[in-house]
Amino acid sequence: VSYGMAARTAIWPIQMAREEGIRVGLLRLVTVWPFPDERIRELAGRVGGIVVPEINMGQIVREVERCAAGQAEVLLVPHPGGGIHDPQEVLSAIRRAAGRKVEE
Structure with a gap:
């Protein structure tokens, strides 16, 4: 779930x-x-996890968590400071949400 440049x-x-x-x-x-x-x-009832990339410290993630109501894990991928995400950061979060092992 995302919006703007993060999407x-x-x-x-x-x-x-x-x-x-x-x-x-x-x-x-x-x-x-x-x-x-x-x-x-x-969606929360159908998926294992929801990834929320945001170009801030979490503007909509709280709303996603509220709506998911514990049915799915919600993973924030924050990126403060105005730049864009490294695609690998988002891919790692997707892997975690899917239950895959992620190298740190």
Whole structure:
């Protein structure tokens, strides 16, 4: 779940994860509010984990956690300071959410 530039930087890691056989998708928010509570609840009931890359310390992750309501692990990938994520950071979080072993 992401929005803005963070959603764009998630595209490559998603493609790489799919090549590894991980079933993964992207819910790209066009606007942050109103928040898609029902959609997040539905997804949380169907997935093992939800990755939230943000170019800050977590603006929407709390809303995702609230909507997921413990049905799925929510992993924040923060990136403060205005730059974009290293795609490997997002790919590692996707692997963790999928229950794969991740080298630190």
